[in-house]
Amino acid sequence: MLRCGQVTNIELFSWAGTAAVPRDAIGIGPAHIAFFVDDLEGACSALAAHPGVRVLGPPTTMAGEPNEGTEFVFVRLPWGLCLELVRSPELMPYQATTAARMYRPGGR
Numbered sequence: 001m002l003r004c005g006q007v008t009n010i011e012l013f014s015w016a017g018t019a020a021v022p023r024d025a026i027g028i029g030p031a032h033i034a035f036f037v038d039d040l041e042g043a044c045s046a047l048a049a050h051p052g053v054r055v056l057g058p059p060t061t062m063a064g065e066p067n068e069g070t071e072f073v074f075v076r077l078p079w080g081l082c083l084e085l086v087r088s089p090e091l092m093p094y095q096a097t098t099a100a101r102m103y104r105p106g107g108r
Helices: 040-048
Strands: 001-006 009-011 032-036 071-076 082-087
Touching: 040 071, 040 082
Parallel strands: 032 082
Antiparallel strands: 001 009, 071 082
16 A cells, blocks of 8 residues: 555555456456546546547446445546546445544545
8 A cells, every 4th residue: 555645545456476366356356546526427428538438337326334325437548447436425424423534635
């Protein structure tokens, strides 16, 4: 895990040989970058307007705690890299029981 400031992290994975690769690492798995966005549909539309960019299905909405209401969608770039676009609801379910808050750019 690489710490980038107080709240941003980059998690890097490595496996020694193909036999060590976990089954859930095939496909998109850990080989993608996630970005939080305020407007999921707008971000998808803006990216899809570029040649070779594919939105890989409709947004998925998480059910159940701790991420209930969080929406995400995967986008594949022309060179094969996948992006995960994530939109979190303004109030997460866990906020009803703790003062802890998820970091949001711009202090919102």
